[in-house]
Amino acid sequence: MNTLFDDSIADGEPDATQLILTDIQSGMFQPGAWLKQIDLEARYGRGRNEIRRALDRLAQKRIVEHVPNRGYHVYQADGKQADDIAEIRIMLETGIVPKVVANATAGDIRNLRALANRFESLILHGTVLELYEANLNFHRAFMQLSGNGELDSVIAELRQRTSSAPVSQWKTRARVEQSAREHHEMVDLLERRKPDKLKTLIENHIRQR
Amino acid sequence: MNTLFDDSIADGEPDATQLILTDIQSGMFQPGAWLKQIDLEARYGRGRNEIRRALDRLAQKRIVEHVPNRGYHVYQADGKQADDIAEIRIMLETGIVPKVVANATAGDIRNLRALANRFESLILHGTVLELYEANLNFHRAFMQLSGNGELDSVIAELRQRTSSAPVSQWKTRARVEQSAREHHEMVDLLERRKPDKLKTLIENHIRQR
DNA sequence: TTCTCATAAATTGGTACCAATTTTGGATCA
DNA sequence: TGATCCAAAATTGGTACCAATTTATGAGAA
Structure with a gap:
């Protein structure tokens, strides 16, 4: 939602x-x-x-x-704008990693795992919009572990600014499946408290490469 | 403006x-x-x-x-919100420091020095609003050296969200003068290409302590 | 035929009016 | 005296209409 x-x-x-x-x-x-x-x-x-x-x-x-x-x-964002916005998202979503790692309880991690599973299951049986929302929910839940209540609205706005057509975000089936794997990997690294590896993973995840 | x-x-x-x-x-x-x-x-x-x-x-x-x-x-933001927004600003404004250091030419540095001087001179003869705008202009010019065109609007919005009454931001004369000094110090560190020291300075500058 | 200009249609944007809701003020009653 | 309720005023919010601008259409001339 x-x-x-x-x-x-x-x-x-x-x-x-x-x-x-x-x-x-x-x-x-x-x-x-x-x-x-x-x-x-x-x-x-x-x-x-x-x-x-x-x-x-x-x-x-x-x-x-x-x-x-x-x-x-x-609105149609050009490539430069999309890159700039991705860069901002990377600064924010990697910047809060230390706090997320510090705050995450076992329950939080279970919850994230559930959200990652939900995204994965929607690959087969969900609409594009449902997939988009599930992806949003996963990243939101992750961010909110930072305890920063303002971050959510800022990143939500950034997302909307690029993904006027989020459809085009996951061009191939392979790319969606990789996203799903990366979500799980994020939860793994969070559970094992590896902030640095988590940061690089998130950076690559946002850059979609 | x-x-x-x-x-x-x-x-x-x-x-x-x-x-x-x-x-x-x-x-x-x-x-x-x-x-x-x-x-x-x-x-x-x-x-x-x-x-x-x-x-x-x-x-x-x-x-x-x-x-x-x-x-x-x-709107009146409570203390928690103000802190959260400050935290986001710190992530962004320190996050771009490497790019700023990499991009800044001698001309850019002269320009920043001029803007820092303008802020300083307005302490005596300017209105609160002029001071606010001059401060904004300095930080904007600094950020724009990152080459990220989206950053400006994001941070501008964040600023507005807290400083409903920017008057209260600089409570004492001493605090304003310290801000002016820190602006100059930022330009110095930029000129000497010291990204790490610049980051800590910016963090303290935003936290106002 | 094709370009130009005038006219008509469509679309946007603003203004004025009216309805709905809330607040205020005062009168009545315990 | 103080609380409650009702009526009036004030404020917000929505709807309908009209003006301004742009776009489409078609007639006439080169």
């Missing part, structure tokens, strides 16, 4: 921002696609106002791009 | 978001203060709509807090 735009009161009425974002992340709206207000209105059954507010919020987060009087388009 | 909300077309008509943000940063609106829509409308001479959009944007960035049907209040 994506909690960055958690403005919904009950689960029966999710915010339009979240709906549009999900459609972008699922690949429904490709990078560069024109998000016409009337179409969104019809698609989600929401008023013009809510759609406009949602688009403005997504534009603030640089998930969509806004050109005055010409509408909103799904 | 704060460029996070750079939606203004000409300089004659700055976005209401920027105006409100500046008033928060200058201490005009203290943490916890109630931002009544009618008052803001009158204060900035803008329509209701623009005010509402501005408040929504600030709420998204967690600079103000929104309670449905009860309005917007200036």
